[in-house]
Amino acid sequence: xxxxxxxxxxxxxxxxxxxxxxxxxxxxxxxxxxxxxxxxxxxxxxxxxxxxxxxxxxxxxxxxxxxxxxxxxxxxxxxxxxxxxxxxxxxxxxxxxxxxxxxxxxxxxxxxxxxxxxxxxxxxxxxxxxxxxxxxxxxxxxxxxxxxxxxxxxxxxxxxxxxxxxxxxxxxxxxxxxxxxxxxxxxxxxxxxxxxxxxxxxxxxxxxxxxxxxxxxxxxxxxxxxxxxxxxxxxxxxxxx
Amino acid sequence: xxxxxxxxxxxxxxxxxxxxxxxxxxxxxxxxxxxxxxxxxxxxxxxxxxxxxxxxxxxxxxxxxxxxxxxxxxxxxxxxxxxxxxxxxxxxxxxxxxxxxxxxxxxxxxxxxxxxxxxxxxxxxxxxxxxxxxxxxxxxxxxxxxxxxxxxxxxxxxxxxxxxxxxxxxxxxxxxxxxxxxxxxxxxxx
Numbered sequence: 001x002x003x004x005x006x007x008x009x010x011x012x013x014x015x016x017x018x019x020x021x022x023x024x025x026x027x028x029x030x031x032x033x034x035x036x037x038x039x040x041x042x043x044x045x046x047x048x049x050x051x052x053x054x055x056x057x058x059x060x061x062x063x064x065x066x067x068x069x070x071x072x073x074x075x076x077x078x079x080x081x082x083x084x085x086x087x088x089x090x091x092x093x094x095x096x097x098x099x100x101x102x103x104x105x106x107x108x109x110x111x112x113x114x115x116x117x118x119x120x121x122x123x124x125x126x127x128x129x130x131x132x133x134x135x136x137x138x139x140x141x142x143x144x145x146x147x148x149x150x151x152x153x154x155x156x157x158x159x160x161x162x163x164x165x166x167x168x169x170x171x172x173x174x175x176x177x178x179x180x181x182x183x184x185x186x187x188x189x190x191x192x193x194x195x196x197x198x199x200x201x202x203x204x205x206x207x208x209x210x211x212x213x214x215x216x217x218x219x220x221x222x223x224x225x226x227x228x229x230x231x232x233x234x235x236x237x238x239x240x241x
Numbered sequence: 242x243x244x245x246x247x248x249x250x251x252x253x254x255x256x257x258x259x260x261x262x263x264x265x266x267x268x269x270x271x272x273x274x275x276x277x278x279x280x281x282x283x284x285x286x287x288x289x290x291x292x293x294x295x296x297x298x299x300x301x302x303x304x305x306x307x308x309x310x311x312x313x314x315x316x317x318x319x320x321x322x323x324x325x326x327x328x329x330x331x332x333x334x335x336x337x338x339x340x341x342x343x344x345x346x347x348x349x350x351x352x353x354x355x356x357x358x359x360x361x362x363x364x365x366x367x368x369x370x371x372x373x374x375x376x377x378x379x380x381x382x383x384x385x386x387x388x389x390x391x392x393x394x395x396x397x398x399x400x401x402x403x404x405x406x407x408x409x410x411x412x413x414x415x416x417x418x419x420x421x422x423x424x425x426x427x428x429x430x431x
Contacts, residue, residue: 012418013396013411018389020397047421049312051390052278052319053368054375056345060276061290065268068294069261072301076259184306185299185321210306 015044025234032232146236159213164204169196179223182215193227249314256304275322281343282326282391327393343387374424382417
């Protein structure tokens with residue numbers, strides 16, 4: 001690969017997360033194939049990690065620590081469960097957002113109604129109250145590189161696991177797959193790889209080391225078949241954080 | 242248990258077990274750093290205080306999500322602080338002022354006494370080296386770095402905020418980061 005083909009000049013900005021969308025996608029596509037640029041990127045990431053140490057210092061208010069400790073104690077004593085919106089409110093919100101693919105919603109419903117489908121229904125049968133419904137949903141929308149794509153992540157009631165359903169994604173060649181990322185505090189955890197059919201539709205059972213509900217957002221990128229340790233390819237779907 | 246003698250990872254382990262004393266020590270070590278990051282990002286005391294509370298409550302509630310293999314505790318905490326501050330800027334459409342004062346001018350910096358000795362030596366070395374390197378950058382490069390790091394601005398947003406050509410901003414960011422890397426490599430930091 002010629003030096004001109006590399007993205008050295010963009011890597012420092014990528015590490016700072018200050019690239020505009022088009023260049024960011026360009027860098028991510030290149031990083032997927034280039035060990036040299038990935039290594040160069042790592043040196044900039046190490047710099048970004050120590051930048052907080054260079055910030056001008058300010059003295060926190062004297063009562064701040066006691067407020068934090070008080071809230072921590074309250075959080076510890078709070079009930080473990082929280083009231084969550086019921087399932088049709090999630091779906092209603094999805095419709096209100098102008099979901100781009102009605103067919104996708106239909107597929108979601110088909111999935112939900114499938115008698116053999118997943119642990120979600122097993123858990124529903126165990127519910128003590130009919131008012132407790134077995135799932136919630138998170139909408140994923142297409143990025144600039146895949147504006148027609150859409151997705152829904154259906155979470156089990158306890159937030160432990162779920163199923164990702166996507167539509168409108170491009171069919172990839174055999175060297176690439178889509179990879180789901182579970183995001184929290186800037187850290188991305190592998191959520192598994194999947195492919196889509198010729199119609200751009202696909203579903204993916206998601207398991208993770210932590211309950212899915214504990215992640216703040218989700219994203220899907222294009223990665224080499226089998227997945228990558230961290231996202232390197234173009235982002236095609238993302239949820240609101 | 243004398244928590245102040247424990248390293249950060251051990252403290253996170255005790256936080257996972259709901260030991261408030263462990264969270265207290267983590268605050269003593271990094272509360273000022275987190276508050277400073279939030280204040281540098283937002284230039285607002287009330288918001289900085291709110292973000293600092295959010296960060297340590299996140300540590301308290303989500304300590305089990307810390308992954309030692311992905312980085313140090315301080316990196317995890319500062320990452321939470323950075324993205325929380327950027328999130329507030331974006332969601333509330335905050336337009337912070339005063340970036341010129343964001344980076345320290347004095348490279349002769351000392352860390353708080355609360356850190357254990359080994360960590361203090363290591364962190365002090367890192368701090369001094371990166372501060373000395375930052376102090377050698379031209380003001381205009383320090384400024385664009387502050388916009389990118391603390392406020393989460395993209396190249397285009399920085400160019401708009403400063404009224405400078407986009408290419409100029411890209412060059413400043415690139416040269417600043419290259420210079421920092423070069424200076425830190427010279428002291429065998431990386």
